[in-house]
Amino acid sequence: MSVLSPATSSRKTELITNYNKVLESVRNASSLNKEEVKLIAVSKYKPAGDILALYEHGVRHFGENYVQELCAKAAQLPKDICWHFIGGLQSGKCKDLAKNIPNLFAVESIDSLKKCQKLENARNSVPDAKPIGIFLQINTSNESQKSGYLLQNLEEVYETVDFIKNAKYLNLIGLMTIGSVGESLGDGDTNKEFERLVSLKAELDAKYGSNLRLSMGMSNDFEQAIKQGSTQVRVGSKIFGSRPSKA
Template structure:
């Protein structure tokens, strides 16, 4: 491995590896086919390299500018997941400047799909996996589609439009409400996403993945059918607040 990449101290690398492996063990015990995405927002590239060195390749970031910077500094076989709120004005940058962008998990409009696809097509970049974000909790502060009808036009574009050459409709994503995620019981927000999947799979002949579950609720999410969980603080530790 090249020494040109930022490196963590031995103690920090050991801490991160232990944290990651502890979470991975819990994931594997519930369902070994579930993907663990290490959410590295606000954490230095040296932290990412510490996990990269033990074979981790899927990392999640919440801010376009931070993801672009890290993707240019770190190995090109990292599979980046964009999991933050996607602004229309940033979709082009995300698509253009992150060659190894594996997935955008927060698509909530047809307009953003088209922006991602067209920017990628102009550069003849690799296909981006797309997750449609669903607002299953009904909370006003959360983004996402709210009904099957609401997302129909976007699904038609992803599955049938000949212009959509650089996007693959891989799945659905949601963020459970705090109350549901800390109840310790069946999460009704996750249940709603599973029901969306069943309807869409049948209607469009799909087999969609489900991205649901974070540090405080990933185990319950896996029990309810999640195929990808996004874990940050349990791996990397508490994050500093974003500077305003």
């Protein structure tokens, strides 16, 4: 395991300042929401020292996009961090995610029943494991390059929800979507893709007697997402700064 290098004093100040600015924007945008909006600090490609600096400031919810990177950071950092896996999840990585991270709070990118089954089976072997929160990713923009359930195939969504409701180690928390560039950067009053997710939430809540959370909105569109009903936003670059390429 690599040694955790704490952030410098100036870096800590920068991170805390950035986080507080985003949090203020979240609270301002959510003034009309009935539910509190959760801010997830997306820390992919950033060192564990950056996460620790915000942890010491009181932040507990962090998002990561890659299983290997998340496993490495989770091993170094405090065990009461609530990790959100928000990236594309390969079926073969479900076991690593569920077994190696006891404090895995949620997987926000579930797009198949098979992945839920693999998470459930793997979590079963973790002593005193807490259930994993599940968000179903919905491809509301119908873009071929994006993962997620398609709105025209809702039977697959129902099948997955039915499985989760009977699972021991999974809890259905909500729905997630990623807005297209055109909608996220557009100048319209509403984002049509966010609107579609709100409609699906209403349908599923009525069908299952639930109150699903909505995880929609990132650095460029989180304020619009909150205004349209998002109760969870995923913000990275506005908190941590620009990221290097994966290479």
